[in-house]
Amino acid sequence: MKKSMLKNTFRSIKNTFGRFIAIFAIIALGSGFFSGIKAASPDMKKNAWNYYNEHSLDNIHIMSTLGFEQNEVDDIASFDDAFYSEGAYSSDLFIESDSVSRKAVKVYSYDPESKFNYPEIIEGRLPQNSDECVVDYKFRETEQPKIGDKVAFSAPNEDDISDTLLRNEYTVVGYIRLPMYISFERGTTSIGNGTLNGYVLIPKENFDLEVFTDVYVKVDGAEKLDPFKNEYDDFIEEKINLLEDFGETEIEKRVKKITDDAYEEINDAKAEVSDSQKDIEDAKEKLVDGEIEYNDGLRAIEKLRAVSGKLNEILSDYETAAVSDQSEISAVIDELDQGDFFSADEDLVQLLTGYMSIPAEYDNGTKAACKNGLEQYISAIDNSITDNSENLAKARSELDNAANEIADGEAKLKDAQAEIADAEKEVADKTKDAKWYVMGRSDIYPSFGNYGDDCDKVDAIAKVFPVFFILIAALVCWTTMTRMVEEQRIQTGTFKALGYGYGEIMGQYILYAVLASIPGVIAGVALGLGTIPKLIFTCYKSIYAFDKFSASFRWDYALYCAVAACLCTGLSSFMACQVELISKPAELMRPKPPKNGKRIFLERIKPLWSRMKFTTKVTFRNLFRYKSRVIMMVIGIGGCTALLVTGFGLRDSIVSIVDRQYSNVFLYDAVAALDDGKADYAKVKKAADDTGLVDNSMFAMQKVDDLYSEKGSAEVYLIVPDDEKNISDFFDIHNRVTKEHYNLSDNGIVINEKLARLLDVKLGDSVYFEQGHSAEIIGIMENYTFNYAFIASGGFDKLGLDYELKNNVMYIDMNYVSRESELSEALVERDDVLAVNYSSSGSDSFRTLVESLSFIVILVIVCAGALAFVVMFNLTNINVNERLHELATIKVLGFYDGEVAAYIYRENTISALMGMIAGLIFGVFFEGFVRHTCEVDSVMFAPDIPAYCFLAAAALTIVFAVFVNIMLYFRLKKIDMAASLKSVE
Amino acid sequence: MSFVELKNVYKRYKMGEVTINASDGINFSIEKGEFAVIVGASGAGKTTVLNMLGGMDSCDEGEIIVDGVDIAKYSPKELISYRRYDIGFVFQFYNLVQNLTAKENVELATEICKDCIGAEQILREVGLGDRMNNFPAQLSGGEQQRVSIARALAKKPKLLLCDEPTGALDYQTGKTILKLLQDTCRNTGTTVVVITHNLAITPMADRVITIKSSKVESIVLNDKPASIDTIEW
Structure with a gap:
């Protein structure tokens, strides 16, 4: 371009500075808003991304029903070259101190060597001694606890805290923030009233657990991927799948090991049991023998006593007398011989015969000798009786002891058997459903997913609004530039007359446009990127706890805007110039023939036109002109x-x-989640009713499932009320537009409006949960958050799904809504109530x-x-x-x-x-x-x-x-x- | 006292460092009913004088007395009223509102005037009785200038100010326009001031004021003004 043309362009910028600034401003505004809003979501995500990288948030979090042994942690790391893993402990406990009322917190192990989830110090310092802890910065505001406080932990359900922790008292030395919790949400717990109030970090060595409760896994390369993008999800999902498969084999090995270890002991115990069983059997046998012996002994003594009595009788009976008949002697001997244990020997027969057959008067001393002999005999018997009796008494007590011992042994055996059964059951329980839970960030850290969702919402807005802004800005630029070209027609004519070419003349305007556009874009983009993402981020600051926010300049956005702005301004000047450029210079030098005045349509309506004021007429003329x-x-x-x-x-x-x-829609005040495995519905209801806070309650099954139609699918909460007649106290199921109320019946399903839209279905269409198990839509209800499908229990049975109908929630209508905590206390202490x-x-x-x-x-x-x-x-x-x-x-x-x-x-x-x-x-x-x-x-x-x-x-x-x-x-x-x-x- | 009197009127424009005197002590007077012509070369300061006289611009110093009142002391609002009721303007480029018919253009003036001549009547008087409903674009230059004059006259102004009224017209048409102005002056007694650089038309004026370098060079009274028909240039 010639020097004088350039000069002219710059002069015209100076002379029409207002217009120049107007173009600059509108382009700045349009591109600023476009880039600012557009960048908000990526900037917010980038911010979180940096934060996560800086604080080394784990990519994958694994938990197991069995916990992890060190070798498993190592196995995970060596399973894939990209993996780095670390074991850690965590436990949900109550915290308490003089100043802090008992509340549920998540206690994590703190390991200064750890390469995961670096705590960010908000105030104070990290623990240096094993009796120090740091707490959630959320507690800082209320100073419960404050730095320097001594706090103690306790376990739920009267469990002994020493099962978990070696030390129970800690001094708070700082407030920290963990990267897992970027929002104010802390999640839920199965202890207390179900609310987790915060987290605490205690030095790792204080945990007294045999196995790690958590394993953190970092995947190499993941830090280079935007964690809120699909690429990251896909990348991690693949690894999660690998780990899940790996987990199955690991779990198998672990189960085998646990079972083997347990059975080693169990089998030993069993062997011992069978040994002692044998011993007992032997002892029992012996006891029986002993008893027989003993009884024989008793009987022998009796016999001997009888014999001794008989002999004494004979001694006194035949002192003088004598038997004449030999048979009498034989009878006596027979009598003595009768029964066991005693038989008259030769001596006795001789003695008796001698004694009994010789009358006293004929005695030649034989009788006396016999008497003497008999007396000796008797005394021998008596002696033996005494001896035997003593022996028997001894035997008796021995036998009794043995019997006691056997009884003891049997009791012990029973215990041992029970123990074995217990141990077997324990192993079976422990290994039954043993499983790894391999979770990505969004599965376990709710704030992560929420943040992503919120960013996406911002992005959704960014999709529409800024484009609109740009369009309007373009419109304004277009009119302004066109106007400018038209205004300078005489000048254009002059240039043409002087022999300047089209390009040079047009170049002036395009230069003007570009000179206004480019700085406008740069200023706008810089300003937009600098302020809007930050502003939006500040709005979210009430939820998400990032201290710093850095917006990056985005050259690509600046480029888009610059191209759009230059195109728009340049093109409009180009188009406007076309008219001027085809005109002859002379035509241009003459004043532009004014646009002809015209009769307008309104004038033809005489009665109206003639009644209008003059000024009104002018206005309408101008409007139409x-x-x-x-x-x-x-x-x-x-x-x-x-x-x-x-x-x-x-x-x-x-x-x-x-x-x-x-x-x-939701009329209920509270909903209690129940453990459907062991819930005692009547008792839960009674516990709730006993608080005196409950007006009405209803059990129902609430299940997350995928609902399909021919045209789509969506995740829904399927709600099957226990008693569908009762549901109107808890849910107002009605159509938003017609206000028609729907009654649940066995004939079909009621779904919410949004769901109907997602599935592209209307009243009377059918939807299904599993192929072949469909239900007709009998109502489309008003609902705003989440998607719901209501079905009566009869209808559910008709569906014939693969899970059975089991109530797992209780909807509660309260009379004193302000006394929520009382109801929580009453319900959550029950084992079968998970949360309220x-x-x-x-x-x-x-x-x-x-x-x-x-x-x-x-x-x-x-x-x-x-x-x-x-x-x-x-x-x-x-x-x-x-x-x-x-x-x-x-x-x-x-x-x-x-x-x-x-x-x-x-x-x-x-x-x-x-x-x-x-x-x-x-x-x-x-x-x-x-x-x-x-x-x-x-x-x-x-x-x-x-x-x-x-x-x-x-x-x-x-x-x-x-x-x-x-x-x-x-x-x-x-x-x-x-x-x-x-x-x- | 004369009908129009300018006494030591100064108008200065500041252009950065330089101050330009557009009117450098102007003194002249015009009698009621006179046909006055102000002549001078381009840039001599004629238009400045006319603008101040017409209340479109104010002077920095001096008195501008019209019909006994010093309009130099007028507030902007009073100046508008002055233009509204006392002054009629005729411009070189007619300045008709393109979107209004001839009649409506005149009505633009009569709408805001207290005592005025009907639009149709005045248009007939300037010879446009049958073009009343035409738009400016449908009229020739002379006709447009007639509409412009009609618009100025409809208000029955005390002073009719014409800035190069024939500047954009051909010779013959220019003559008829000047004739119309002269006739108006003679027939209605309106004081007419015409600015021109065309010395040839001075013989038709009662008074010729020559301006040179922002000053009045001479004032010549013409006892026997010629009819425009007799003037050739």
């Missing part, structure tokens, strides 16, 4: 109004769902989430407002510029300032109103479109736009219009009549 300008104005203002309607409508759609969900959740806290946490989203919408509203303002100002300004002559003329004619303003205001107002109305109408559709785009599968934003949104959008548009008109007033006042009338139009 400058159709294109009016259309621009209508599009510009309409677009902004539509943006505002969308902003307000969307905000309402989002904010109102919580209230709608909890007042229109309250609608109030559910709605609260949802509300915070939703509010942060609505911040973004407010940002959009503010920006849309700014844009509306700029658009209106610019278009009005162009309008004035184009008609400077006309305005100067009427000023010269003596129109007062107010009249001059009114002359142009009427047109502005009418086009603004038309734009506004168009915007309000278009806004409905645009809002619907944006709402659908932003919506995630599990949420339905309230689909109706309340009147106040339209009113607010309209009011803001009017405010802007008034404001612009006020500014315009001063601009009109300053019009230099003399100068503008002197020039040709």
Whole structure:
């Protein structure tokens, strides 16, 4: 380009600096908003990504029903070259101190050598001695506990804390943050009332557990992938699958080892048992023998006593007398011989015979000798009796001892057998369903997934709004550049007459456009990237605990914007130049033939036209004459109004769902999760009723399952109430539009509106959980959060799914909602109640989430407002510029300032109103479109736009219009009549 | 006292460091009903004088007395009223509102005027009785200037100010326009001031004020102004 042309371009920038700045500003605004909103989500994700990398958040977290031995941890690391693994301990315990009331916390082991999950120190320092601990920074605000406090842990259910921890008392030395918890959510626990209040880190050596409870795995290369992107998910998912398979073999080995170890002991015990069983048997046998012997002994003594008695009798009976008959002696001997244990020997027979057969008077001493002999005999017997009796008594006590011993032995044996059975059962229980739980970040850290979801929501908004902004900015640039080219037609003609080529002439405008666009883009992108992501991030700060936020400059966005801006401004000047360039220089030098005045349609309606005031006629003429300008104005203002309607409508759609969900749909106050394996429903109900806080309760099965239709599938909560007649106290199942209430019946299923949309089904269609198990849709209900399918128990049976109907939740209607903790205490202490959740806290946490989203919408509203303002100002300004002559003329004619303003205001107002109305109408559709785009599968934003949104959008548009008109007033006042009338139009 | 009197009128423009005197102590007077012509070369300061006289611009110093009132002391609002009720302007480029018909262009003036001549009547008077409903684009230059004059006259102005009214017209048409102005002056008694650089038309004026270098060079009274028909250039 020639020097003088360049000079001219720069001069014209200087002379039309207002316009230059206007182009610059609108491009800056458009590209700033585009890049800012667009970058918000990636920046937020990048921020979390950096944070996770810096703090080395594990990629995969494994837990096992059996825990992990060191060698398993090592096996994991050596299983894949990319893996690095570490074992750690964690346990849910109660914390307590003088200043801190008992609350449930998660206690993690702290290992300074660990390469995982570095704690971030918020205040204080990390533990250095084994009696020190650091606590969740969440406790810092309430100072419960505060640094320096001594805290103690206790285990739930009267368990001994020393089973878990070697030491029980710790001194708090700092507040920390763990990368697993970036939100304020701490998750749930099976102890206490189910709420986890925070976490505590204690030195690793304090854990007294045989096996690690957790294994953290880091995968090489994962840190280079955006953790919120599919590539990361795919990458990790693959590893998770590998680890799950690996886990199965490991578990098998482990189960075998545990079983083997256990059975080694069990078998020893069993051998011992069988040994002692044998001993007992032997002892028993011996005992029986002993008893027989003993009884024989007894009987022998008796016999001997009888014999001794008989002999004494004989001694006294036959003192003098004698038997005549030999047979009598034989009888006596027979009598003595009768029975066992004694038989008369030769001596006795001789003695008796001698004694009995010899009468005393014939005694020659033989009888006396016999007597003597007998007496000796008797005394021998008596002696033997005494001896035997003593022996027998001894034998008796021996026998008794043996019997006792046997009884003892048998009892012991029984115990031992029971022990063995227990041990066997224990092993069986331990190894039954033994499993590794291999989890990715989003499976175990809820804040991770939530953060990703929130970023995606921001991204969804970024998909629509900025494009709209850019479009409007483009529109404004287009009009401005076109106007400029037209204004300078005489100059163009002059250049052409001087012999400059098309390119050189056009180059000036394109240079002008580029000089305004590029800095505009750079300033806008820099400003947008610098502020908007940070602003949005700040909105989320109430939920997510990142201290620092770094926005990166995105050259790609700047490039897109620069290309778009240059294309738009350049192309518009190019197009505008086309008209000028084909014209002959002479034509250009002559004033542009003014656009012909025309009769307008309204004039043909004579009765109307003739009744109109003169000024009104002028207004209408002008409106129709400058159709294109009016259309621009209508599009510009309409677009902004539509943006505002969308902003307000969307905000309402989002904010109102919580209230709608909890007042229109969920009527219950609390829901208790039950262990369906062991729940004693009657007792749970009684425990709840006994608190006196429960008005009504209902058991139901709530199950997460995938519901399919021909056209799609979605994850749903399937709810099967125990008693479907009772459900209306807990859920208001009705259609949002028709307000029709649905009764659950055995004939079909009721699903929510969003679900019907996801599955693309309507009333009467059928949906199925598993192929071939379908149900007819008998109702489509109002619902906003998550997807639900309600079915009566009879209907569920008809479905014939592969799981059985078992109630696992209890919905509760409370009479004193403020006394939630009492109900929790009463229920959670039961083994079969897992947790109690309250609608109030559910709605609260949802509300915070939703509010942060609505911040973004407010940002959009503010920006849309700014844009509306700029658009209106610019278009009005162009309008004035184009008609400077006309305005100067009427000023010269003596129109007062107010009249001059009114002359142009009427047109502005009418086009603004038309734009506004168009915007309000278009806004409905645009809002619907944006709402659908932003919506995630599990949420339905309230689909109706309340009147106040339209009113607010309209009011803001009017405010802007008034404001612009006020500014315009001063601009009109300053019009230099003399100068503008002197020039040709 | 004269109907129009300018006494030591100064108008200065500051262009950065330099101050330019657009009017450097202008003194002249015009009597009621006169046809005055202000002549001078381009850039002599004619238009500045006319603008100040017409209330489109204010002076920095001096008095501008019109019909006994010093309009130099007028507030902007009073100046508007002055333009509205007392002044009629005719421009070189007619300055008609393109979107209004001839009649409507005149109505633009009559709408805001208290005592005015009906638009149709005045248009007939300037010879456009049958072009009233035409848009400016449908009229020739002379016709457009007639509309412009009609618009100025409809207000019954005390002073009709014409800035190079024939500048954009051909010779013959220019003559008829000047004739219309002269006739208007004679027939209605309106004081007419015409600015021109064309010395040839000075004979038709009652008073010729020559301006040179922002100063009044001479004021010549013409006892027997010629009819425009007799002037050739």
